[in-house]
Amino acid sequence: MMVPARLPVAPRPFRDELVTSWMARVAARYGAEPFELMVFLAGQAGRYAGARQIDDVVPDMGLLRLWAKACRIDPERLRRRSLxxxxxxxxxxxxxxxxxxxxLACFDADVAAGRDAYLRxxxxxxxQVVCPxxxxxxxxxxxxCRGHLRLSLRMLNGLLRPFCRKC
Structure with a gap:
């Protein structure tokens, strides 16, 4: 029987953060994309290797529990972040x-506050078409690049910052 991985570093979710944003912040701490870390965690837990992305609307509780265990966080806390x-x-x-x-002004505010950037x-x-x-x-x-925005988070000066995956 395989023992599920415990990640040594896992930031806590912000109050108004999307589940997938939090997962991206965790994965970025390890130089990975969320899906890569999901596959690793699923493999370590002896679960299906065909792991899939978490849905912000109605997430799969089995996958949330997997992330919660690895990050030492209450799975119910993650579930409450679902839309x-x-x-x-x-x-x-x-x-x-x-x-x-x-x-973009929210991301600038994150920089000014000295915290990781995250999706609200x-x-x-x-x-919602205007930031309140x-x-x-x-x-x-x-x-x-004017392409559809596909953000990735990368470490810059000790904090995670958003970058366009295309350019």
Missing amino acids: ASRYPGRPQGWLLTETVPVC KNWRLAE EHRTMLLDRCPA
């Missing part, structure tokens, strides 16, 4: 699933 839990009764069509638009839960709401804090449009395209 279905945060917005009960909301039709799933009102939650963005493909691309998460972002507020309200950015996944279909009706900074009053700026949420962007779903990279300002540099």
Whole structure:
């Protein structure tokens, strides 16, 4: 029987953070993408090697438990970060699933506060087109390459910063 991995470093989720954002921050600490770390954790737990990505809307509790155990965190705390839990009764069509638009000013505020950049839960709401804090449009395209925004987190000066995967 294989013993599930325990990660020595795992940042705690922010109050308004998406589950997938937290997972990206954990994985980035190890120079990996979330799916790579998911496959590693699933393999260490003796589970299926065909691990899949976590869904922010209704995450698979088995996968959440796997991450929770590896990161020494209560799985219920992670489940409460799901969009279905945060917005009960909301039709799933009102939650963005493909691309998460972002507020660049929020990322700048993260830098100014000396914390990792992260994706906020309200950015996944279909009706949210302006950041309520900074009053700026949420962007779903990279300002540099104009492609659909696909963020990756990388370590810079000891903190995680967002980067476009395309450019």
